[in-house]
Amino acid sequence: MGHLRAPVTRREKQREATYDEIVAVAAQLLAEGADLSLRAVAGRMGMTAPALYRYVANYQQLVDLVAFELDKAATAEWATAAERFPEDDPAARLTVACVRFRNWALTKPREFALVFANPIAEADSQRRELLTVSTSGHYFTDLLWQVWDQRRFPYPALDELDPVIREAVLEPLIPAKAEHIPSEDRGLLWIYMRAWSALYGVVTLESTGHCDPRVIASGQLFRATLLDWFGPLGLSEDRERLLAIMDEELALR
């Protein structure tokens, strides 16, 4: 990891600490139901708002910074929860992670909206880059890969894919830990995109509340959506076991 050189001068350490405090304070603000604002963050740090411009170019960048860190923290949370199952049981881990993702989205809708529902303009290449290194994206891709490595479920060959999609899976722009996936297996990423789309869909629907609250409370819509993917991911044999894990995790909230 010793990449380049880390001249940890006194100043740099100080600066790093300030960044951490910014994120911490912002997260705290969000958790309290307050709005995220430069002034509020600065105020709570005992600073004035213009000072924050030494760390962040504008408001949107503050949002992006906080979003990135929230995503990182949340992913770590799901990951450690998933670790109650051994490394050689990625199916169970994936199940846990998905449910934890949903539970997080439901308990922290504001944070979820910040990370996953805040619009990304086309031209805004800066933000696209941040998106590309999204921690949760890498985590889920990797889990899916592990499941495939074990179950060998079918995926489209490259020449079955639409040319544009083929390009997209060979040279992914989107968060995906895909470097270690050989190009002939990149069809897997199409499965990933489709599965992520489904997961993202229900969770967004539920988290934003565009849904009958009773349906959300029951968890049935989410459950059914996940269930649909057991087959394509070669998990049919584990159906009952995974369902039990799912319901157990669902019951936690």
Added chain:
Amino acid sequence: MGHLRAPVTRREKQREATYDEIVAVAAQLLAEGADLSLRAVAGRMGMTAPALYRYVANYQQLVDLVAFELDKAATAEWATAAERFPEDDPAARLTVACVRFRNWALTKPREFALVFANPIAEADSQRRELLTVSTSGHYFTDLLWQVWDQRRFPYPALDELDPVIREAVLEPLIPAKAEHIPSEDRGLLWIYMRAWSALYGVVTLESTGHCDPRVIASGQLFRATLLDWFGPLGLSEDRERLLAIMDEELALR
């Protein structure tokens, strides 16, 4: 429709016109890429901001009002587009409407976010009510009903459903034109919820840009998602025909 009595006094007509102008100006503002704000709307109407409080209790209510009308207008758009197929071909109409919905979401992401991605707080019963009468929701439910009426695809019986879901389909809170659906057929609404969740999911993913732009441009993710529903909706026989319609509509943007 002559409900109660409509004493169309001069004042009431004036007031109605002002409401219309508010919505029109707001939509115009949004279309120009400007932010929606009370001051901007008022300004463009030649009024001062506090005057708007005679029409709207606060900013959120302006947003809700505009959202409702945008939804209404957009739905009318999809509906007329769908009418190029006859009434006795609801499958084709549904296909067109879905693609048009997506195209709308992609060309007007700001409007889409306003209507479909703006969070609805739990306690906020006022906004729930507005959601309940969502025009697009009614439209899609009705189309799905018509498809079922023709194809009789299978749906879960009431006693197969989770009790909470059973309650939710018998006494729907969510936008659904369901009064005319007999209670023994209400399992249909479960299909509706699941299908809507899938549609909402991809469209939101694409509209907010949390997705590889090339994948969006190709339309393949959306196409595949819709394709998955041909089977469950009893449309397998029409597969090729509907796919042709879909691709035709997709090519329009």
Added chain:
DNA sequence: CAGTTTCGTTAACGCCGTTAACCGTAAACG
């Protein structure tokens, strides 16, 4: 015509993001 309701105004408050000008001090340098 008198009384009241409706619909608009102006003034003001407290937020917000953002910029400009300024300044002490810690680090870097000859």
Added chain:
DNA sequence: CGTTTACGGTTAACGGCGTTAACGAAACTG
């Protein structure tokens, strides 16, 4: 070591926001 530079903060100010209060004119109502 002393000088210079650059960093990390300040205050003041601008324009915009939602929102409230006090007020006035015009329109309806009896």
